Amino acid sequence: MRRYVIVAFALLVSYADLMAELHPVGCLPEDPTKIAWLHKARVIVGPTRSEVDLSPFMPPVGNQQTQGSCVAWAVGYYHKTYQEWFEHRWDVNDSTHRFSPAFIYNQINGGVDEGSRFSDALKMPV
Template identity: 40%
Template sequence: MSHLLARRTFITLLVFIILLSGVPLSMDVSAAGDIDAVAPVALDRYRSVSYQDLGSMMSAIGVRDPLANYNVLVDGMGTGLAPPTADEWDLFLSTAMLDGGAQEYQVPTASSLDLSAEVYFPQVRSQGSEGSCAAFALTYYNYGYVEARDQGWMQAKSGNNTQLLSPSWTYNKINGATHEGSGYSENARMIQQLGVATWDTYPYVAADDEGFGGETAWRSAPSHRISS
C-alpha cells in the first residue's frame, strides 16, 4: 500500500471509530484555526474490541432493524442515520480498534475551528428528503475532505463537481429493503471495497435511491478508495 493510501486508510477509519466512540480527535491547529495534520499517536495505545466493549456500544447505539424506516422527515428534509446491523457489530470484534489513550488528546488552543472555511471542504449541499445523512456525513463531507486534501483539490469548496464525491454512490448500495437510511460503517466499507465515484460522474438525485451508476462512475470510483 502506498504512503498516500495508508494515510487515507488510517485517517478515515480512525475518524469512523471516533464517531462511534465519541472520543475527540487530536489535531494540529494553526493560528488561523486550520487543521494541518492529525497528531502522531503511539500505536500501542490501541486495542481490539472486546465482547464487553461490543455490548456497551450495542446498548448505546442499537442494532439496525432491516424493516425500520430511519428517515424521519424534519420540515420535509430527510435524516436517515441507522445503527449497525447485527452482522456489522460481529465484524467489529475482528476489525475495530479502540483508543486507550484518550486522556492524551489536547483541545485545540484556537478559539474556533471551521473546516468549512478551507478550500478542501466540500461545498455544503442538501440531501433533500432522502434518508442519506450518513452518506453525506461520511462519504461526501468526511472522506470528501480527506480526499480533497490528498488530491490537492482546491475547488471543492466552490462546488467543482469533478472534485466532489457522490453520496449516492455509497448510499444507493446499502440503504436496505426500505431504502430509508444507512450507517457510517456501511458507507465506509463501500468506500474501502469499491471506492467512490465523483459527483460529476454520478450526480446525487434525492428521488433516486436505487441507481448503481453507469460505466463512467464505475471507472471513476477505484481512484478514490480508502485502501488498495
C-alpha cells in the same frame, strides 16, 4: 380559549409530523462494540487549539432533500471529499472532485430509502 389551544396544539403536532416526513433522519442505530474493525480513537495529549476552522477544505453545503441519506452525505460527500483534498490538494469547489453521496447511499441501503449505518458507509469509499 381552551378550544384555540387544542386546535393550535393539533396543528403543531401535524406540522412536526409533516416536517419529519419531508426531512427524514437516515442514520440507523448500531452498537459500535459489535463492529470488529472499529478501533478506539487515540487520545491527543498536550495542548490543542480551542477552535479549528476546516470550512475552506470542505465542499459546499449540499442538500439530501427528502432522502434518508444523511450518513452517505457525512461519509461520502464531506469526509471522503475532505480526505482527498488532504491527500491530493484537490479543489473541493470543483464538482469533479467531490464524492457522490447518492452512489454510496444506493450501494448500502439495500434498495430501500430507509436510511443506512455508518459502518456500511465507511466501508465504501476507498
